[in-house]
Amino acid sequence: MKLRSHLAFWFSLAVIYALAVLPGLGSIHIPLPKFPRPGKHATWSAWQAPNPNTIPAGPTGDSIRYGIQLFNSTPVYAPQYTGNKLACSDCHIEGGIVPYASPMVGLPALFPMYSKRAGHVVSIEERIQECFTRSENGTPPPEKGGEMNALVAYIQWLSQPEPARQPFTGRGLIDLPALQPNPKHGARVYAEQCANCHGKEGSGHPPLIPPLWGPDSFNDGAGINDISKMARFVQHTMPQTCPGILSPQAAYDVSAYIHTKPRPKFNPAYKKY
Ligand code: HEC
Ligand code: HEC
Structure with missing residues (x-):
């Protein structure tokens, strides 16, 4: 219950902010209500999202808050690095806290780590740059720039240890x-x-x-541009209002259908990411 009320609070904050402060900035990602999530894979961990009230005042807090905006409305807040209409949270759903939907929780402790795709050890900043050049079909934001600092600050805030909190799995x-x-x-x-x-x-x-294909979608170098990986995402999270209803076979089939469609090409200039 606590998880839900924290989330409800957090997302209503985002919605209020979006409606009250941002009109005129163009498109805004207003998350839809997604609870409860039935389906056999929708196992909720005992982990609780940190309370948004714990975001400190001052520059660190400002960076975390900016990170939340960037994560949920990437094309609005980082248009210069985004080449499509996808936000991080379109794939890392619910702001990156859903188990087995490639969540962000706990990642800072795991990086730097070896990346098979890059062929070398990557920092969390470089891993985020990969999602910008591939999943966002954009360009890599500088490693020490405000956008990157904000995204990492948000991920660190999500991952902070707290004695009362259960470990995050997923x-x-x-x-x-x-x-x-x-x-x-x-x-x-x-x-x-x-x-x-x-x-x-x-x-x-x-x-x-x-979007799932066409010019506003991820490019053909993205991690989810893989039938099996997309099937694993889709079976667990889609259809968004009743996830878990597709059989694994149906999830593979629909992913294969989506993979017959056109999408942007990965720019080989960013092969290092
Ligand atoms: C089109 C879907 C999509 C979008 C949009 C996307 N990502 Fe990802 N991201 C993925 C997938 C899929 C993986 C896991 C890839 C794999 O397992 O090979 C991933 C992995 C990651 C990881 C590493 C996770 C881990 O467990 O090691 C980070 C960090 C990350 N993304 C950050 C971001 C950020 C920040 C954004 C927005 C700027 C973003 N991603 C946008 C699909 C996406
Ligand atoms: C009720 C509306 C709805 C339905 C039905 C739905 N989706 Fe989604 N889909 C979303 C939303 C909204 C997101 C963004 C993530 C989120 O907020 O849950 C999303 C995200 C995605 C993504 C990752 C982001 C991207 O654009 O690449 C994929 C892939 C996807 N859906 C595939 C599917 C497939 C396949 C089906 C049918 C089996 C499906 N969806 C049915 C609403 C829906």
């Missing part, structure tokens, strides 16, 4: 068996379970509903 995505996908069946799943939100043409209604 890094990465759920496991699914490797299955043979059938994109034809996936087209049917898409029409029945996804098109009402993401649109027949996959362009969504950003910032409320993110």
